[in-house]
Amino acid sequence: MRSKEDISKLLLKNIPILLFVLVFVIFGIFSPKFLSMASFSNIILNSSYVGIIGIGIMFVLLTAGIDLSVGSVMYLASASTGLLIANYHVPTVVGVLGGIAVALLVGLINAFCIIKLEILPFVTTLGTMTAGRAVGTWMTHSESVNLPKTITSLGSQKVLGIPMAIVLFLLIAVIAAVFLSKTQLGRQIYAVGNDPEEARKAGINNKKILFTIYMLCALLAGIGGIISVAQIGIVNAAFGKGEEFNAIAAAVLGGTSLAGGSGKVSGTVLGAVMIQMIQSGLVYMQVDMYIQPLISAGIIFIAVFLDSIRARYMAKAEARNIRNENLANG
Amino acid sequence: MSEYVLKLEHIAKSFFGIAALKDVNFGLRQGELLSLIGENGAGKSTLMNIVSGVLRQDSGSLYLNGEPYQPVKPSDATDAGIAFIHQELNLFTNLSILDNVYINSFKKYPGTPIIKKSAMAARVKEVLEAVDLKVPPETIVEKLSPGERQLVEIAKALSSDPKILIFDEPTTSLTTRETEKLFAIIERLKEEGKSIIYISHILADVQKLSDQIIVLRDGQITDNDKKENFTIQRMISSMIGREINQLYPDKTNHPSGEKVLELKDISQSGIVHKINMDVCKGEVVGMFGLMGSGRSELARIVYGLDPHESGEIRVHGKEIRGITPQKAIQNKMAFVTENRREEGLFMEFTIMDNLSLVSVPEKAKTKLKIVNNDSVKESTQGMVGTLKIKCPPIEKNPAKSMSGGNQQKVVIGKWLLTEPELLIVDEPTRGIDVGAKYEVYSIINQLASEGKGIWVISSELEELMGICDRIIVMGNGEIRGELLREEFDKESIMKAAFNQNGKEEA
Amino acid sequence: MGVLPKKTQTKKKNPKQIVQSMFLSEYFIFYLTVICFVCVIPFVPKIITRSNLLNVMSNLWPLLVVAVGQTFVLLLGGIDLSQVSIIGVTSVIGTVLMSDSFNEGIFSKTPLWGWLIGPDGGPLAGSSMAIPICILVMLLVGTLIGIFNGFFVAQFKMPPFMVTLVTQMFLLSFAIFLTQSRNVMGLPDGFKELGKGYLGGIIPYAAILTLVITVIGYFILSKLVLGKWIYATGANETASLVSGVPIKKVTIFCYAFSGFCAAAGSAIYSARLNMGRPTLGEDLTMDIVGAAVLGGTSLLGGKGKVTWTFFGVLFYTILFNALNLFNLSYYTINIVKGFVILVAACLDVVRTKLAVKISVQDEAGV
Structure with missing residues (x-):
């Protein structure tokens, strides 16, 4: 009886991983090609930029905030990089740094509005999302920007046989994980997400925390955008559109709560890979192009649904029994 | 070296021109436990917030070991060796005990920002041992009971090795056993030479623990003496500023034998x-x-807020299956919950909207349920008169603009507008002042005289003995005893409630 | 704090007080709209021409009806991101039913071909009742989608943001899937009238549809018990539960109404284009939520009004009309759009703070 309960608790606790394995097995059965090493490395490669952005968004979600501007930041950063290199002939490194600087500028605007002007994160980033994309189309005259070989060759470069994008993805994930679990600032992010008022009372500088996370989110969105563009080689006007939702979905699928205070880097990585796995799996299974997004959305819905059931069940299971049966009267 | 570890001289503080503290003077000796008592709004919290650096006094000075002491932020107080253990638990439930203790002062590997857990774990273990809590420092706070969390709070306070500890109502969320454990720890801390300021409403505890007792009223110290010279009677009269001849109204109700509510074998595992x-x-x-003990939980079950596994709920002899709050209201039940702010009122809504919320569907006669504004206005104004609610015009002003006592009357009034036959009130006088308490008791008495059935839940025994016809004692989710008014006896009721200790030792 | 009426009402106000009371008024955004409008006239006199004003109005109606629905969900403290896709999906479903011909080469690949549509159009092609039936079907579909959203939010306590985000993604893909990303043409002549026609040459049909729904929305919130329940649920769910408010039903109703309103907006947008388009509502989230929030509706729930949303939409439409008249580029307009949202939100923060400050001063008798 007891062990049965424990098992169901264990299962519920690990729903993200279970779902991941389940999706993996199903696709593997229907399309053996899916299980090949090449396809697997491809999935991780393709999920790298969503994963990086998802980690950034997760920082924001940890404080119960939200950042809708990441799609526009991706676009702005990579378009700036492309324009700097193509039109102003700056060295590649300077172009990339320039793109990242633009991303950080948007992060700064977000942070300023949210911290100093006290505007809700949803409204702030909705504004910067619209304005950011508009600035991007204005810069590019809504034309596509081709990126030079120096950048695209980075995209195909490998380190020890592993594609550069994957290396960067893993590196960022590890740094983010260490940052969150092993530094004071990281722990304080969780504290602020749990209860901002108590955090303030405990002497934590909430403004500093919020500043850090919105800047980090913009930074990672910029990096993600450039990594993605290094693979595609071209930035069109719709680049990055809707990626904010993929990134949020990745974080939430990985167990990050929209209410703040809980979430892990490993979960977000898993979530990002899962989204990509579903998309690639559907391609491998040669599912109709128009049906693929329907199935993806359906699976994400089930994941969110299971997560909410799990949260409710866990709350019930962990609720304190006020009555001690051993002391019962007769 | 001064005689006092902490001394306050002529402390005054006002908010928006209203004085919260006037010329407060007292001193705390080493190894002494000083209790601070007073009604809500007497200025206890303001005073302690000044000592702990949250607020700053308008005039007057503080001395620590004879040296001038002026904290401007909470960390100044911590650095000076003063630790504050708050009434509400200030822990981050999603983090470990260790994280909570060191949240703003993690020890790191030299030259890096990386946290060095091993450097802190030993200290955390030490303070956890000091409060007798046997869990590893990495335990996530979420997994601990309220009592254990309170101990973590104390452990956290001890980690900075303070000389002075301030406890603000530390026992409100504790069970009896946990409270006893806490008192043992407090005794030990005193023996170690720590000085303690203890704030509580539970006068019996105050009498048991204190060396010195200070009574605050309207921002002034009205009484200050050694514990030996204090009786509970003297504490109360110093607190409310007059001799208490009548705390409770004369009973005028006459119980009939007709049952409004009957519960048969209600069970829910782990609860009742x-x-x-x-x-x-x-x-x-x-x-x-x-x-x-399961008292509030039982009321929530009966009212349909929480589920129950077995048993019958009967109202006027008719069994109600699958009870929900809506069904309860249809069957003329009303429930004044213990959390006025969270569950009773809509603070931003107008007083009229608050008063009319439950009764408005009944008053809307048409099929579309159009709000009948005239009847709402008339009935809510009437209720303000009946309950003598002191408030600004009810159509325009939000509920938060009233005092706690009047807020409580609004909650009661909102239910009375549904003309209930059974009124469940949970801790009806918590956090309201003595005058308002008397009025609430009168309302309860009046309603019973009108033939309504009333179920009052309270942790203040005197209050129940003053207003009830019958008292049911709960403990460990069971009914431990039942006494009629003529049998009321403090000792036997307490014995029944505390019964679990005796059993356990046996 | 006394029971006496405030004396300031009888005193004569100085100009500073008038500005302050306007700034703090719940109709602040309306005053702002009027001021903006008057200020623009000298620069672009064209703004007060009849044709321009008609243009403003025709942009106003569909956005208003959708935003009214969104207001209901925002009042709960929720959000409905799926409205934009409901617009697309109902646009497709409504129009395929009444289209009178489909190009076989293009539409034979769609999942609807053969059983619902054919070379001779949809099942209602040529029917005299086609337009009203199709609009009813659109409204029904929108409502059902809303019920779906509301059910999962209410029953399983799923975060509204995620539920409606996923339905948004799903429905957009579904709408595209239905027509294989083609637009639906060949609609009956009468349908166009809903977008551009006038009843008796004076009142636009779109205005009638929108105003009827808006007035219903206003009526529900301000006159019905249901309205009280919606505010209560949004302000404090626990207290509402204790007070016997049927919070699940209330929640489902609000999402259903939001879907209903989105479908009504879709009918107007589709009629104006005279076609069914799966991506019709794309990019509107900003405009819908923005207009509601500009009006003063709180994203945290419990605070908002249909009239506020009306003023928010009015401000939004007039502002962008003016920007268009200045001959600004599309990008600039979008930059300004983002900026305006931020400024409006910022003003709201300032107003709230000022209001609190003033009420504290009143209480202290300063």
Whole structure:
């Protein structure tokens, strides 16, 4: 009886991983090609930029905030990089740094509005999302920007046989994980997400925390955008559109709560890979192009649904029994 | 070296021109426990917030070991060796005990920002041992009971090795056993030479623990003496500023034998077990029990807010299956919950909207349920008059603009507008001042005289003895005893409620 | 704090007080709209021409009806991101039913071909009742989608943001899937009238549809018990539960109404284009939520009004009309759009703070 309960608790606790394995097995059965090493490395490669952005968004979600501007930041950063290199002939490194600087500028605007002007994160980033994309189309005259070989060759470069994008993805994930679990600032992010008022009372500088996370989110969105563009080689006007939702979905699928205070880097990585796995799996299974997004959305819905059931069940299971049966009267 | 570790001289503080503290003077000696008592709003919190650096006094000075002391932020107080253990638990439930203790002062590997857990774990273990809590420092706070969390709070306070500890109502969320454990720890801390300021409403505890007692009223110290010279009677009269000849109204109700509510074998595992009770017309039934005895939980089950596995709920003899709050209201039940702010009122809504919310569907006669504004206005104004609610114009002003006592009357009034036959009130006088308490008791008495059945839940035994016809004692989710008014006896009720200790030792 | 009426009402106000009371008024955004409008006239006199004003109005109606629906969900403290896709999906479903011909080469690949549509159009092609039936079907579909959203939010306590985000993604893909990303043409002549026609040459049909729904929305919130329940649920769910408010039903109703309103907006947008388009509502989230929030509706729930949303939409439409008249580029307009949202939100923060400050001063008798 007891062990049965424990098992169901264990299962519920690990729903993200279970779902991941389940999706993996199903696709593997229907399309053996899916299980090949090449396809697997491809999935991780393709999920790298969503994963990086998802980690950034997760920082924001940890404080119960939200950042809708990441799609526009991706676009702005990579378009700036492309324009700097193509039109102003700056060295590649300077172009990339320039793109990242633009991303950080948007992060700064977000942070300023949210911290100093006290505007809700949803409204702030909705504004910067619209304005950011508009600035991007204005810069590019809504034309596509081709990126030079120096950048695209980075995209195909490998380190020890592993594609550069994957290396960067893993590196960022590890740094983010260490940052969150092993530094004071990281722990304080969780504290602020749990209860901002108590955090303030405990002497934590909430403004500093919020500043850090919105800047980090913009930074990672910029990096993600450039990594993605290094693979595609071209930035069109719709680049990055809707990626904010993929990134949020990745974080939430990985167990990050929209209410703040809980979430892990490993979960977000898993979530990002899962989204990509579903998309690639559907391609491998040669599912109709128009049906693929329907199935993806359906699976994400089930994941969110299971997560909410799990949260409710866990709350019930962990609720304190006020009555001690051993002391019962007769 | 001064005689006092902490001394306050002529402290005054006002908010928006209203004085919260006037010329407060006192001193705390080493190894002494000083209790601070007073009604809500007497200025206890303001005073302690000044000592701990949250607020700054307008005039007057503080001295620490004879040296001038002026904290401007909470960390100044911590650095000076003063630790504050708050009433509400200030822990981050999603983090570990260790994280909570060191949240703003993690030890790191030299030259890196990386946290060095090993450097802190030993200290955390030490302070956890000091409070007798046997869990590893990495335990996530979420997994601990409220009592254990309170101990973590104390451990956290001890980690900075303070000389002075301030406890603000530390026992409100504790069970009896946890409270006893806490008192043992406090004794030990005193023996170690720490000085303690203890704030509490539970006068018996104050009498048991204190060396010195200070009474605050309206921002002034009205009484300050050694514990030996204080009786509970003297504490109360110093607190409320007059001799208490009558704390409770004369009873005018006459219980009839007709049962409004009957519970048969209500059980929910882990919460309550085989509860049988009833409430008659015109009767005030008290339910006494300590925190965690299942008293509020039982009321929530009966009202349909929480589920129950087995048993029957009967109203006027008719069984109600699958009870929900809506069904409860249809069957003329009303529930004044213990959390006025969270569950009773809509603070931003107008007083009129608050008063009319539950009764408005009944007053809307058309099929579309159009709000009948005239009747709402008339009935809510009437209720303000009936309950003597002191408030600004009710159509325009939000509920938060009233005092706690009047807010409580609004909650009661909102239910009375539904003309209930059974009124469940949970901790009806918590956090309201003595004058308002008397008025609430009068309302309860009046309603019972009109033939309504009333079920009062309270952790203040005197209050129940003053207003009830019958008291049911709960403990460990069970009914431990039942006494009629003529049998009321403090000792036997307490014995029944505390019964679990005796059993355990046996 | 006394029971006496405030004396300031009888005193004569100085100009500073008038500005302050306007700034703090719940109709602040309306005053702002009027001021903006008057200020623009000298620069672009064209703004007060009849044709321009008609243009403003025709942009106003569909956005208003959708935003009214969104207001209901925002009042709960929720959000409905799926409205934009409901617009697309109902646009497709409504129009395929009444289209009179489909190009076989293009539409034979769609999942609807053969059983619902054919070379001779949809099942209602040529029917005299086609337009009203199709609009009813659109409204029904929108409502059902809303019920779906509301059910999962209410029953399983799923975060509204995620539920409606996923339905948004799903429905957009579904709408595209239905027509294989083609637009639906060949609609009956009468349908166009809903977008551009006038009843008796004076009142636009779109205005009638929108105003009827808006007035219903206003009526529900301000006159019905249901309205009280919606505010209560949004302000404090626990207290509402204790007070016997059927919070699940209330929640489902609000999402259903939001879907209903989105479908009504879709009918107007589709009629104006005279076609069914799966991506019709794309990019509107900003405009819908923005207009509601500009009006003063709180994203945290419990605070908002249909009239506020009306003023928010009015401000939004007039502002962008003016920007268009200045001959600004599309990008600039979008930059300004983002900026305006931020400024409006910022003003709201300032107003709230000022209001609190003033009420504290009143209480202290300063």
